[in-house]
Structures are given as C-alpha cells and as structure tokens.
C-alpha cells in the first residue's frame with residue numbers, strides 16, 4: 001500500500017485502479033517553457049485588443065502623470081526664492097492646481113484601469129475554463145485512464161485561479177513599469193548622460209539576480225502546482241473511496257499519505273516563495289548601493305563644477321523613480337511565476353491530443369437495422385499487449401448475443417470499440433454494412449442504448465437522470481421506461497418520488513436501484529442496438545430475469561449485446577460467444593455449446609458447482 005500511495009503523483013489515476021479500472025503509466029513531464037507560456041497568454045489577451053488598448057492608454061496616462069509629478073514638484077520648490085525671501089504665489093497656486101489635477105487624473109485612470117482589467121481578466125479566465133471544459137469532452141478516454149481526476153480538476157480550478165489573480169495586476173504593472181522606466185530614462189538622459197550611466201550600473205546586476213532566482217524558483221512553482229494537483233487527486237479519491245478507507249481501516253494510512261504530500265507541497269511552496277522572496281531585499285540593497293553611487297558621483301561632479309547641486313538632487317529623485325518599477329516587478333515575482341506555472345499546466349491540458357476527428361465524408365446513418373460486423377479487429381490499450389487479436393463475427397439485426405469469458409477477457413473492450421470510445425489498431429467494425437469510421441460519431445453513438453458496468457448518475461432528480469438519454473421525453477415516457485426497467489415501484493415509494501435528488505455517488509440508492517435507473521435511461525433512448533454490460537449484476541435474479549424479458553420483448557426487432565458473469569441470465573440468448581485469450585473461443589446457442597463440452601461448458605459447470613443454478 002505504501003508503494004501504491006507513493007505513486008499518486010507518478011501515476012495520478014491510481015485511485016481508479018483501486019476501484020478496478022485499468023491504468024496506463026504515462027508520466028507527463030514536459031520542459032518548462034516560460035516564454036511560450038507568456039506568448040500564449042498574451043495572444044489570448046489580444047482577443048480583447050480594444051479593451052487592452054484602452055488599458056494600455058490609461059496606464060500610459062497614469063505613468064505620464066507619475067513621471068511629470070517630480071518635475072512639477074521641483075518647479076513648485078523653485079517658486080520659493082530663498083535668497084530674496086519671496087514666493088511667487090500665483091505661480092505656486094497654478095502649479096499646485098496642476099499637481100492636484102494630476103493626482104485626480106492618476107486616481108481616475110487607475111480606478112478605471114482596475115475595472116477594465118478586472119473585466120478582461122475574468123473574460124480570459126472564463127475563456128480558458130470554457131476551452132478546458134470543451135477540451136475534456138474531446139480528449140480520448142485513454143487520457144483519463146492515466147490521470148487522477150483530482151489533478152485534472154486542479155488544472156481547471158487552482159491553476160486557472162492562479163492565472164486570474166495575477167494577470168490583471170501583472171499586465172498593468174508591467175506596462176506601467178516599462179513606461180515609467182522609459183520615461184524616467186529619457187528625462188535622466190536629458191538631465192545628465194554621465195549620471196544616467198552611473199544609475200544604469202545596477203541594471204546588469206538586477207537582470208543577473210532575476211535570472212538566477214527565476215531559474216531556481218520557476219521549477220519549484222511548477223512543482224508546487226503539480227503537488228497541488230496530486231493533493232487534489234488524493235482528496236478526490238479518498239472522498240469517493242471513503243467507505244473502502246473505513247472498511248479496511250486505512251484512515252491512518254491515508255492521513256499519513258495526505259500529510260506526506262501536504263508536507264512536500266509545503267516544502268516546495270516554501271522553497272519557491274523563499275527564492276522568490278530573496279529578490280525584493282536584494283533589489284533594495286542594489287537600489288541603495290546605486291543611490292549611494294549616484295550621490296557620490298554627483299557629489300564629485302558638482303565639486304568639480306560639472307553639475308549643479310540642484311541637478312544632483314533631481315537626479316537622485318529620478319533614480320529612485322527608475323528603481324521603483326523594478327522593485328514592484330520584484331514584489332510580484334512570486335505571483336507571476338506561480339501563475340505562469342499554472343498557465344503552463346493549463347496549456348499542457350489544452351494541447352492534449354483530441355479524439356481523431358470525424359472523416360470529412362462521414363455519413364449520418366438513419367433507420368439502423370442493427371447488423372454489427374467485426375472484421376479482423378485487433379486492439380491494444382497498451383501498445384504491444386493486444387487485448388483482441390483478429391476478432392471477426394457478424395451479428396444479424398434482432399439477434400441477442402451474449403458475450404461471456406473470464407474477468408479481463410475483453411468483453412467490455414468489444415463494447416468500447418463498437419461505441420468508438422477507443423480506436424482500432426487493425427481491422428474494421430461495420431454497422432449495417434457501413435464502417436463505423438464512415439459514420440459521424442454523433443449518429444454512431446445514437447445507435448446504442450448502453451448500460452455500462454459502472455453505473456453513473458448525475459447530480460439531479462431521478463427523472464432528470466432517466467431523461468438524460470432523451471431530454472425531450474415526457475413525464476409519462478420517463479415513467480413508462482422506469483416501469484419496464486422495474487424501477488417505477490421503488491422510485492414511487494421514495495418520499496420525493498421521481499423528484500428525489502441523487503448525487504454522482506448516489507449513496508442514497510442501492511447499487512441495484514442505480515442499475516435500474518440506468519436501464520430505464522437506456523430504454524428511454526430507444527436506440528436500435530442495446531448493450532447491457534453487467535447491467536443487472538447487482539439486481540436480484542428474479543428481477544434480473546424479468547427485466548431481461550421486458551427488454552428483449554422491447555428490443556425484439558433490434559440487436560442486443562449482453563455481458564454477464566451470471567450465466568443463468570444469458571442462456572436464452574440467440575448466440576453465446578466465449579471470449580478468451582483475445583479471441584472468440586466458441587460461439588453458439590446454450591444447448592450447442594453445452595453439447596460441445598468446451599470452454600462454455602466448463603464455465604457453466606464451475607458455476608453449477610458454486611450453486612449458480614443455471615440449469616444445464
């Protein structure tokens with residue numbers, strides 16, 4: 001278990017393996033690409049170029065005001081003639097009014113800018129979330145086999161939040177810093193090129209420092225976001241698997257595991273923050289040293305009569321102003337890095353390969369009869385380990401075919417391929433003589449009423465869950481479907497009836513009841529091919545038989561695939577196919593296969609031995 005726990009981050013989907021699903025190990029380490037990430041964020045922001053332009057103009061105005069203010073303050077001081085003991089009152093008043101107007105303008109522009117940027121940022125975040133969610137719908141199912149849902153959720157929540165918190169602040173700040181630096185530099189050069197060179201001595205130091213620190217901390221921030229994702233995975237899996245945790249008394253272990261990843265998160269967050277935090281104090285030291293250097297150089301130059309004392313003082317003020325934006329960038333450094341790490345994880349998900357698009361000449365198939373043909377189908381989840389090898393069979397419209405075989409034989413895989421949840425390695429699958437690759441995915445999936453092994457109910461009412469397969473169905477149709485699925489009785493007895501709210505885990509219903517709702521949902525779909533994958537495994541045998549009878553009558557003119565371990569439930573199928581070793585071992589009616597005394601006979605006998613009551 002310790003080994004299992006340690007692999008949460010390496011194989012984030014492991015929790016599902018504990019629940020019985022099958023996983024593929026695919027670590028998703030990618031080189032960090034800060035420049036590319038910034039470029040992509042900016043490209044996205046440029047969707048709102050008009051608003052961004054307004055924000056830049058407002059920032060320019062605000063920066064211009066802040067660059068001008070020291071000059072005005074200097075002028076205000078000059079209205080005092082200290083030697084003569086006089087004040088130019090009119091001049092002072094004008095300048096003070098202009099200064100007040102400048103402050104007012106700065107306030108108005110900054111406030112408006114804040115509002116504008118908040119709107120753009122939220123639009124950006126909404127766009128990213130929408131793209132991410134849409135992407136989730138297009139990513140092949142195999143992607144989710146290898147990742148913890150918590151990590152994917154963390155990308156949609158924590159990472160996106162991280163971007164939103166920083167983008168609005170940082171973009172304005174960066175633009176304003178660039179403008180202030182440029183403006184101040186121009187004024188400084190005008191005042192004294194020599195002194196400007198002295199002031200710029202600190203810049204290479206600043207760049208070196210930022211580069212060194214960013215090299216250290218950016219990796220740590222990415223790690224921090226990954227650990228946050230891993231922690232999300234643990235939380236999600238432990239909530240879903242809470243009963244297992246309690247049943248096997250693993251509370252201490254999972255708490256210890258949580259504490260371990262939490263401690264790792266704390267450690268790398270602390271390291272990342274510490275490294276990022278070094279920048280600000282270092283910057284202060286560099287700025288103060290630079291200030292001292294400017295003062296010394298200015299003093300020397302003024303003693304030699306090359307510069308007036310007043311100019312040195314102005315210069316010192318501007319050199320402070322020059323350092324300020326650098327300091328503010330240093331102050332935001334940690335946030336920016338953390339947001340970039342989040343953005344990188346978001347883009348990583350957005351860049352995941354999507355399900356192969358439908359071919360251009362795909363067809364919409366209507367009026368499906370239900371003929372299903374597998375022709376030399378080969379498939380593997382993991383390259384090199386084929387699950388199905390050259391499997392061929394034909395099922396005629398209206399035929400009821402049962403797929404049986406040992407656990408892990410490949411029965412569900414046949415369903416997965418038929419519904420095109422996964423793509424074939426070789427061979428073809430045809431429905432009504434048309435290759436499924438030539439059928440649009442939407443109409444293809446509309447061909448099936450599927451009840452999968454893992455019943456999933458969405459948060460909502462029972463009626464909504466049944467109606468999920470056909471949203472336009474009336475209440476009567478929903479009830480009729482529930483009636484056929486033998487679900488109407490228990491639903492009607494619930495205090496809330498069809499309006500009872502169920503959740504994803506639907507713990508307020510028994511497993512069998514959930515299966516009945518799923519069957520009602522499949523019946524309501526009224527699709528031409530019915531697939532029941534262990535659909536009634538949690539229902540009592542009597543009800544199971546009744547449901548099957550009802551379904552088979554309903555589906556009389558259509559094709560049905562039944563997968564069941566309880567062989568008693570499939571003996572009336574038109575054909576039973578035994579899957580094993582990636583192949584179809586035998587195929588025929590119950591009686592024919594029993595007479596054959598092959599794999600099916602063995603299975604029946606072993607179930608009889610266990611009291612399966614199949615009635616050979």
Ligand SMILES: Nc1ncnc2c1ncn2[C@@H]1O[C@H](COP(=O)(O)OP(=O)(O)OP(=O)(O)O)[C@@H](O)[C@H]1O
Nearest residue numbers: 022023024145381387406407408409410411412413
């Ligand atoms: N998503 C997956 N990734 C990797 N391997 C998988 C995946 N799903 C199934 N497999 C593997 O493919 C094989 C066939 O699995 P499948 O689910 O089709 O078996 P099954 O016959 O339906 O079993 P069961 O009776 O337990 O439902 C198994 O060996 C399984 O480990």
